[in-house]
Amino acid sequence: MTRMPPGTRARARAETTRAILDEARRQLAEQGAAALSLRSVAREVGMVSSAVYRYVASRDELLTRLIVEAYDAVGERAEAARDPEAPPRAQWRAVWRAVRSWGLEHPAEYALIYGSPVPGYAAPAETIPAAGRVGLLLAAIVAEHGQAPPGDGESDGESDGVLLEGLLPGVAPPLVLPAIAAWTQLFGTVGFELFGQYENVVVDRAAFLDAVADTAASSVGLPPS
Amino acid sequence: MTRMPPGTRARARAETTRAILDEARRQLAEQGAAALSLRSVAREVGMVSSAVYRYVASRDELLTRLIVEAYDAVGERAEAARDPEAPPRAQWRAVWRAVRSWGLEHPAEYALIYGSPVPGYAAPAETIPAAGRVGLLLAAIVAEHGQAPPGDGESDGESDGVLLEGLLPGVAPPLVLPAIAAWTQLFGTVGFELFGQYENVVVDRAAFLDAVADTAASSVGLPPS
DNA sequence: GGTTGTCAAGAGCACTGCTCTCGCTGTGTG
DNA sequence: CACACAGCGAGAGCAGTGCTCTTGACAACC
Numbered sequence: 001m002t003r004m005p006p007g008t009r010a011r012a013r014a015e016t017t018r019a020i021l022d023e024a025r026r027q028l029a030e031q032g033a034a035a036l037s038l039r040s041v042a043r044e045v046g047m048v049s050s051a052v053y054r055y056v057a058s059r060d061e062l063l064t065r066l067i068v069e070a071y072d073a074v075g076e077r078a079e080a081a082r083d084p085e086a087p088p089r090a091q092w093r094a095v096w097r098a099v100r101s102w103g104l105e106h107p108a109e110y111a112l113i114y115g116s117p118v119p120g121y122a123a124p125a126e127t128i129p130a131a132g133r134v135g136l137l138l139a140a141i142v143a144e145h146g147q148a149p150p151g152d153g154e155s156d157g158e159s160d161g162v163l164l165e166g167l168l169p170g171v172a173p174p175l176v177l178p179a180i181a182a183w184t185q186l187f188g189t190v191g192f193e194l195f196g197q198y199e200n201v202v203v204d205r206a207a208f209l210d211a212v213a214d215t216a217a218s219s220v221g222l223p224p225s
Numbered sequence: 226m227t228r229m230p231p232g233t234r235a236r237a238r239a240e241t242t243r244a245i246l247d248e249a250r251r252q253l254a255e256q257g258a259a260a261l262s263l264r265s266v267a268r269e270v271g272m273v274s275s276a277v278y279r280y281v282a283s284r285d286e287l288l289t290r291l292i293v294e295a296y297d298a299v300g301e302r303a304e305a306a307r308d309p310e311a312p313p314r315a316q317w318r319a320v321w322r323a324v325r326s327w328g329l330e331h332p333a334e335y336a337l338i339y340g341s342p343v344p345g346y347a348a349p350a351e352t353i354p355a356a357g358r359v360g361l362l363l364a365a366i367v368a369e370h371g372q373a374p375p376g377d378g379e380s381d382g383e384s385d386g387v388l389l390e391g392l393l394p395g396v397a398p399p400l401v402l403p404a405i406a407a408w409t410q411l412f413g414t415v416g417f418e419l420f421g422q423y424e425n426v427v428v429d430r431a432a433f434l435d436a437v438a439d440t441a442a443s444s445v446g447l448p449p450s
Numbered sequence: 451g452g453t454t455g456t457c458a459a460g461a462g463c464a465c466t467g468c469t470c471t472c473g474c475t476g477t478g479t480g
Numbered sequence: 481c482a483c484a485c486a487g488c489g490a491g492a493g494c495a496g497t498g499c500t501c502t503t504g505a506c507a508a509c510c
Contacts, residue, residue: 005382008509009420009456009508023441028479033341034258034259036496037496037498038355038497038498038499039496039497040484040497041495041500047458047459048458048459048460048491049497049498050458050459050460050461050499050500050501051457051459051497053498053500054304054456054457054458058498059499060496082436111340111341111342112341113422113506114341114420114422115336115340115341115342116257116258116336116337116340116420117336117340117420117421126255128424128425131422135426137463151302155458161428161429161432162427162428162429162433162436163426163427163428163433164426164427164428166423167426177433178424181410181414181428181436181437181440182434184413184417184422184437185406185409185413187417187422188409188410188412188413188414188416188417189406189409189413189415191416192409192412192413195340195341195342195414197339197409198340199353200353200389200390201360201388201389201392201405202387202389202405203386203387203388203389204386204387204401205359207386207387208387208388208402208405211387211402211406212406212409215403215406215444218441230478234476234477234486234487234488237488238488261465262465263466263467263468264466264467265465265466272488272489272490273489273491274466274467274468274471275470275489275490275491276488276489276490278467278468278469279487279488279489283467283468284467284468337491359459360487364461383485444466
């Protein structure tokens with residue numbers, strides 16, 4: 001491996017890297033992912049374009065880093081919004097709202113991670129764990145407070161093989177599929193709002209999300225508030 | 226207005242325009258929207274780049290045309306899939322499946338219309354009607370076969386002001402919000418599949434969509450099959 | 451103190467969207 | 481039937497992009 005001198009050299013490098021990432025995120029937020037130009041980032045940071053390549057291998061790698069940071073940002077925001085002591089449905093709603101408000105504040109970053117993948121660019125594997133955070137958070141709430149619907153004796157044969165084996169270990173089997181559907185619904189709804197699909201359709205988007213969240217909460221067996 | 230000679234000139238113009246749009250869609254499908262270059266379209270069609278501007282005002286206008294065509298394509302596919310004589314849930318499922326299979330066949334076009342909006346580009350108003358086709362189709366099924374849930378006396382005050390007034394005229398008021406949620410769920414699920422979010426999560430995506438569709442069908446009051 | 455390696459800078463290649471000007475050619479009209 | 485004009489394709493050119501390679505300087509380590 002490479003030597004790692006803990007001296008000032010490494011510190012300077014870290015600072016420059018941060019400056020580049022910060023400026024890149026700024027441009028991303030202002031003009032969208034496609035308008036993100038390595039040259040203009042360099043210009044703004046105060047170096048020549050070729051120097052940036054010392055810190056970032058390519059434009060794609062820059063985007064990848066921004067993607068991971070964005071996933072972590074939503075995940076963190078959602079986790080912070082959840083109060084484990086609150087009633088289940090309140091926790092659930094808080095997470096939904098947190099995702100929405102993060103998206104409203106960072107539409108370009110939201111589009112980067114939940115919109116169409118950047119063309120000609122396959123999300124590298126390192127983004128996968130970060131991508132699951134919000135989903136796991138929802139799953140944790142379901143695992144703790146979700147009650148499988150009564151009745152319906154044993155007709156659970158249909159869900160075999162649909163989902164990955166062993167996904168969401170703590171969640172009651174009949175609730176796994178509804179949980180995935182709810183997770184999808186959350187990002188589908190926020191995405192539709194952000195991408196303009198609710199133009200002339202939904203007026204009060206916050207209330208709409210609450211309503212959808214509540215229906216989803218019922219589908220994963222959260223007790224009524 | 227401009228003169229419009231119905232001679233061979235106009236025919237040639239129409240043909241060239243079609244050739245440009247076809248080639249553009251071909252490139253879109255192969256490499257994604259960002260890689261769509263007016264110059265390479267021109268090259269492939271056999272003219273110089275500046276000549277293309279006689280037919281298409283800008284790259285953005287080209288994208289807009291592709292967007293409208295894509296919306297129409299999904300809409301048409303979905304409408305064709307619905308057999309009005311079939312049982313309600315079969316109609317419903319057919320539409321969901323049609324949207325999914327169209328998306329699988331045309332992922333880049335799907336991303337273009339349901340993914341993040343192309344950066345620095347606001348969807349012009351002319352795309353709005355085309356964008357609503359699938360939604361209206363779902364609404365038609367709900368209007369015809371959806372039965373509002375019994376009981377629940379008159380607690381419909383909460384949904385006031387959330388959605389646009391007079392949206393989906395034929396649909397029973399308590400079913401309007403679930404219908405919008407179902408419409409969102411459809412594209413959220415297909416989008417999540419196409420954009421790779423179900424990697425290592427959902428194995429049998431077709432069966433998963435069917436299951437979600439069925440739950441959604443219940444939420445909009447379609448009678449059990 | 452010398453050597454080594456990391457760094458910023460610059461030039462350069464191939465590409466992009468878009469504009470403008472130049473001639474040719476087919477078209478509808480006088 | 482001839483002509484003037486609109487429509488068209490070609491080319492040059494501007495400003496910008498991602499990325500590579502080479503060059504020279506400076507600082508960090510042995």
